[in-house]
Amino acid sequence: MRAVVVHTFGGPEALELVDVAVPVPGPGQVRIRVSAAAVNPVDAVTRAGALVEAGLMAPRAVTGIGWDVAGEIDEVGAGVDGFAVGQQVIGLRDLLDRSLGSYADYLVLDASAVAPAPTGVSAVEAATLPLNGLTAFQALDLLELAEGDTLLVTGAAGAVGGFAVEIAARWRGVRVVAQVGEADADVVRALGAEWVVPRDVPDLAEAVRALVPGGVDAVLDTAGLSAMALATVRNRGSFVTVVGGADPIPLRGIRVHHTWISADGAALATLAAYDLTLRVAGTLPLEQAAHAHTRLAEGGLRGRIVLTTAPGGGS
Incomplete structure (x- = not known):
């Protein structure tokens, strides 16, 4: 072969x-x-x-x-x-x-x-x-979000980010802030994002906190923004990165995790049934x-x- x-x-x-x-x-x-x-x-x-x-x-x-x-x-x-x-x-x-x-x-x-x-x-x-869907799925599991909680997804138009927006919004009832370039705003809205923040915004934390006073409950950082994205999270919230070397210091009691993908046929079967984009x-x-x-x-x-x-x- x-x-x-x-x-x-x-x-x-x-x-x-x-x-x-x-x-x-x-x-x-x-x-x-x-x-x-x-x-x-x-x-x-x-x-x-x-x-x-x-x-x-x-x-x-x-x-x-x-x-x-x-x-x-x-x-x-x-x-x-x-x-x-x-x-x-x-x-x-x-x-x-x-x-x-x-x-x-x-x-x-x-x-x-x-x-x-x-x-x-x-x-x-x-x-x-499989790879990108499971990465998003397992990262969201680490964040331990409840229905109605708020989540910032950086790099939301990417492969992992797009799946994360869709899974969180459509199957977990999470309210999503998507950080993307202007050309991808309609794409992430179609995936279920409630709010969109431009990728080139001068102050990400200020822009996100203007939409979600006090800060979001969690961040899924697929863009490797690290401390810049951490600043958008409320005290004692949660943060997950999928980018190597992008783990910020867990300030303000924020729980910081890094997702390391693992094969999981049961979770993959769940994703296959979701009718994802x-x-x-x-x-x-x-x-x-x-x-x-x-x-x-x-x-x-x-x-x-x-x-x-x-x-x-x-x-």
């Missing part, structure tokens, strides 16, 4: 398309025939070697690339209940130091990292959900993974580029 791997860390050209043996599922695992794999920023930093430098991943001779997967169950390992050959699924590969990722024709995952695919959407669309920036065939990484580095995307395993497919 084909797989995209890295032997020597570097730029997009470090991605190599190689032929490898089809993986075999062990007990408690399933094998997925991959239809689509989303391209995420973490794939780029993995390719560049930044995760090894940060001590988050052990050095290895061959590094697999890709977290998100959508496809069809191809084989079921011993002891697996609830999945059957031919079933459409989504999953998350959160074990970093492996020689195979989701940029491949087949992927083996623990059954606990897999969920039935959302209905009524393509595999390409479904592949954009899935945004695809474009598709490319697996063999053009390097081009996808180049486009990702150029920025300005709304949604994810998705790699497909159909040879030559893309748009």
